[in-house]
Amino acid sequence: MTRINGFVGRRNLLKLAGIGGAGIAASAVKSGLLLNGEEAKAQTTPTKTEKRPRPVSPDEALKKLLRGNERFVAGKRANPNQSQLRLLETSVAQYPYASILGCADSRVPAEIVFDQGLGDLFVVRVAGNVASQTAIGSLEFSSAVLGSQLIIVLGHAKCGAVIAAVKGDPLPGRIGIFVEEIKPAVESVRQKTGDLEKNSIIANIQYQVKKLPETSTILGNLVKEGKLKIVGGVYDLASGKVTLVT
């Protein structure tokens, strides 16, 4: 697959999606790809290619993320890519090397816990880190269009959304919508020995990791082609450490 400045070409995007047709391509560009004039220009101007950051493989992306988390845990954050220059660079285009599907919990801000900066991470946060339809769409965009080669589903200890799914009580408003998306994971470990809450938090991460390529043809095909890796991690609120669980 060819990438222009980190972007998968339109034809390849359709191939990934398992669909074809110029009409779909035109509407995808028109409506969904969110390219402003400068970004579109950056994609098609060959002279810009040399300025593109070196592509990061899925494995390198994971190592880079985990190294950032180690710095955070050790209290040695480097706060990379937060200069005025970086601000200017990223105002032209973005090439995030990794995507995060994390919980909206105020204690788990992705850029801080992974010690990253502007334009590094494409972050989707929703209570319970669920692979909802809109979350999947956002991750398809970051992976197939922006060229991010890693997705980490990041759950955490004491997740209120998972605890609500474990309890199963009726919930007001639309709170129940994301809780429903966690329940299959909880049910899969309800009979398991040990702490149901802890088991459910891990099971939910693993369930959402599995769900992404299964329900998204675009993500599934990228994984098959070795262009994308999807992993799960659990964040410890006290130590700040991320531990892989897939």
Ligand SMILES: [Zn+2]
């Ligand atoms: Zn949470």
